Amino acid sequence: MLSVPLEAIRDSFEGIMPSVIATSDADGMPNISYLSQVHYVDSEHVGLSNQFFSKTAANVAVTGKATLVVLDGRIGVQHMLELVFVRSDRSGEIFDRLAAQFDVMAGLQETSHMLRLRAVDIYRVDACIAIDPVAPLALPPPLLQSRENHFWQTAVTTGELAALGDAETLLDVSLAVLEERFGFAHSMILIADLETNRLVTVASRGYPHFGFGAEIPIGDGIIGIAAERRQTVRIPDLRRSRRYVSAIASATAATYDEIPMPMIDEPQSQVAVPMIAGGRLIGVLFAESERSFDFSHNEEAALRVVAAQVAAGLVNFEVADGLGEAGPHAAASAAESGNESSFAFQFFPRDGGVFIDNEYVIRGVPGRLLHYFVRFYAQAGRTVFSNREIRRDKSLNLPDFKDNLETRLILLRRRLEERGGPVRLERPGRGQIRLAIDGKPEISIVNE
Structure with a gap:
């Protein structure tokens, strides 16, 4: 047993300060190098x-x-570890985890050729010794001290989330709990849209604007890499970058940049956790802070459990909403908006993009859904629809229970509400959607 357990010094493995590795050749000639990462x-x-x-x-x-x-x-506390080489990994869970983190840092520093990971060398630790006499520079901030062990809080949180009854409440409560119970003031949930190969913001907390519908390409920045690799990526100190570049801002889509991504001005620490259910990528849970070192391995563990709970909950609600709703025309009615003015509604079938009065609204599955609702309203005055009929309509190209229809509807409703304008969505009952519309839509189909 080590005199100093490795678990007690895990904060020294965060990569905040470079580690030093010393070796010697067969003749005893020493060599000293700086090391980027200890895992x-x-x-x-x-x-x-x-x-x-x-x-x-x-x-x-x-x-x-x-x-x-x-x-x-x-x-400022230092420890010396005596190591014995075991093996070198060029694939596997540990390698993939570190490779994802290095790729994020390479993107921030524009030094991909220098930060490319060749392998992860696994060593057995034969001794771990504190280097004396070195007094600590300062005690950790009180907030960090209070976060040392989240096991019980995480267990209580997952129980509360499992007891919720609908997907929208799950999205909002999960972020609220992360702030109230764990102190994560800035967080968001993005859902995966594999049709466009992007992640779309469906819930956020702690930002000046919600950014519903804001997109990040899968594979870009810390959020996109976490989704692409299905690996948690945690950057404890962004100040290590030679030049600050936001991992979110750099990944914002250029074509559809009308929806700004929620972000803080100068994040110092970030963590992105893929949400996986049934082997399927559901989305990403992301948190950031203006303080360095704000997400340790304990915070990461809590986020991973919450992310798994949210992913499973979204899938379960999707199945329930798809099977247990009313018939397709049970509550259909004619619209009586009282507003005779018209507005332009453009639909782009190529990617499902929707523009209202020449302003971008949304695209992908939510865009096709919005066109579906508005088209039926214009043709027959219908305002009420059901999840069941939407799933049965082959023109929407929705895979059975694999496209998170309920989450897409939440995203669409929130995007329309945040944007404002003549079109809104309401939920009169479970599995039902009501279209609220002011004025007459002038629909045009744009085939590019």
């Missing part, structure tokens, strides 16, 4: 990023040993 594997092993340390690798190949010094960037 906690288990109570007896660590993984070291292998990028361009050819001399270190050559020495380890001869002796099988290394000495590592790690530093807690918050309080």
Whole structure:
């Protein structure tokens, strides 16, 4: 058993301050290099990023040993680890996790050629010794001290989320709980739209605007990479970048940039967690902070559990709403808006894009749904629809229970409400949608 457990110094593995690795060749000639990342594997092993340390690798190949010094960037405490080489991983869960993080940092620093991960070298830790005499620079901020163990809070949170009765409440309550119980003041949920290969914002908290419908391409920035790799990505200190570039702003779509992405001006720490259910990517849960070191491994663990609960809940509600609603025409009625003015409604079948009075509204599945509702209103005066009839309409190209219809409807309703204008959606009952419309839509189909 180690004199200092690795679990007690996990904050020294955050990559906030570079670690130092020392090796020697067969003749005893020492070599010292800086190391980008130390990864906690288990109570007896660590993984070291292998990028361009050819001399270190050559020495380890001869002796099988290394000495590592790690530093807690918050309080300045150092520890020395005596290591024995076990293996080198070029694939697998640990490699994929670190590779995703390195790719995000490379995008921020524009140094992809330098930060490309070659392998993760796994070492057994034979000794872990505190380096004395070094007094801590400062105690951690009170907020960080209060977050040391979220196990009980996480258990209570998942129980509360599991008891909720609809998808929209689940989205909002999950973000509210993250703030109230864990202190995450800025967070959002994005759903995956595999048709457009993008993530679309459906819920947010702590920002000047909600940004419903704002998009990020899958594979771009910290959020897009988390979705593409299906790996949690956590950046504890963005100040390490030589040049600050927002991982969100850089991924905002250029064509449909009318919906700004929610963001804080200068985030210092970020974490993105993919939401997976049944092996399927549902979306991403994202949080950020103006403070560095605000998301440790404990915060990450809590977010991963909450993300899994939200993903499972959205899938369960999708099945329930698709099977248990009223018939398709049970509540259909004629519209009586009392407004005789007209407005332009443009629909682009190529990508489902919708513009109202020449202003972008939304695209993809939500855009096709909006056109569906407005077209039936214009043709027959219908204002009430059901999830069941939507699923049965082949023209919408909705895969059975695999496109999160309910979540798309929530996104569409929220986007229309935040935007304002002549078209809105209401939910008169479970599995039903009511179109509220002011004026006469002049529908045009734009085939590009």
